[in-house]
Amino acid sequence: MQQKPFRLITIPVSHxxxxxxxxxxxxxxSYVEEAHMPPFYRLATNRVGGKSTPVLVTEDGVFTDSTDILQYLNKLVPENAKLYPSNPELRRQVEELEDLFDEQLGPAIRCWGYFYTINDSKLIQSKWTQGVPFFEEALFPVIYPLMRPVVRKAFNINSESATQAYEQINSIFNQVNELLADGRTYLVGDSFSAADITFAALAAPVISPPEHPIKQRPLQELPDSFASKISAFRETPAGAYVLRLYRDRNS
Ligand SMILES: N[C@@H](CCC(=O)N[C@@H](CS)C(=O)NCC(=O)O)C(=O)O
Incomplete structure (x- = not known):
């Protein structure tokens, strides 16, 4: 059993x-978050063998993918706290949704969000620097002009990809709307699971829940076209679901 708090290496704003x-x-x-801004997180993740964030460093090993992290944590907790159901069919459904959200929703939201914000250095500064060491924050004005083209290329940010990403987000929201249409409380079975965490956490950038641990900018400070779409996402059943899960996040 882990004696010391876990180390969670993050880019804090990352969904x-x-x-x-x-x-x-x-x-x-119990865990300690080690927050870094791009590209400094690589100094921390490289040291333990990871390339992206989050990375969880434990006494049992290092986990470099969010799903591996959840699967590992699940093994440590009693039956009534599990994030993956013990029933094999329900577990399959949770894992299938988690993969869908990780592989499609997460990248689509990142692409769409950056399309609206990548040229607004002030906005990116407020997002990238929350909780990071002072020297990283101080270097933002020098680093960001160099990082912007790297981000644009790495995540293929352009108007065409943003349009496709927006359609993909809508399509996944529609799938979640359909799941919720029978009045269920959670996405799978009758208990909270990794599918719920994954959907709410990855959808959060297009919902901007007030209870999010990373401070959200008021909608009126965001570009109008972006803010109006966030308002529309909030009004969908899937969006209302994310807002509800965030209201209950710390209880
Ligand atoms: N499949 C990975 C994806 C993680 C991921 O894409 N992390 C991003 C932050 S949003 C990252 O570290 N990006 C920096 C990079 O790829 O260099 C997971 O679920 O952990």
Whole structure:
């Protein structure tokens, strides 16, 4: 059993990092978050063999993918706290949704969000620098002009990809709307699971829940076209679901 708190290496604003953070909080496991801004997180992740964030460093090993992190944490907690159901069919459904959200929703939201914000250095500064060491924050004005083209290329940010990403987000929201249409409380079975955490954490950037642990900018400070779409996403059943899960996040 882990003696010391876990180390969670993050880019704090990353929605995949929020997924891992939420699981640790929900399972009441003690951890220390080591927050870094791009590209400095690579100094921390390289040292333990990871390339992206989140990375969870434990006495049992290092986990470099958010799903591996949740699966590992799940093994540490009693039956009534599990994030994956013991029933094999329900577990299959949770894992299938988690993969869908990780592989499609997460990248689509990142692409769409950056399309609206990448040229607004002030906005990106407020997002990238929350909780990071002072020297990283101080270097933002020098680093960001160099990082912007790297981000644009790495995540293929342009108007065409943003349009496709927006359609993909809508399509996944519609799938979640359909799941919720029978009045169920959670996405799978009758208990909270990794599918719920993954959907809410990865969808959060297009919902901007007030209870999010990373401070959200008021909608009126965001570009109008972006803010109006966030308002519309909030009004969908899936969006209302994310807002509800965030209201209950710390209880
Ligand atoms: N499949 C990974 C994806 C994680 C991911 O894409 N993390 C992003 C933050 S949003 C990252 O570290 N990006 C920096 C990079 O790829 O260099 C997971 O679920 O952990």
């Amino acid at each position: 995949y990092c929020e997924k891992a953070r939420w699981a640790l909080t929900k399972l009441k496991l």
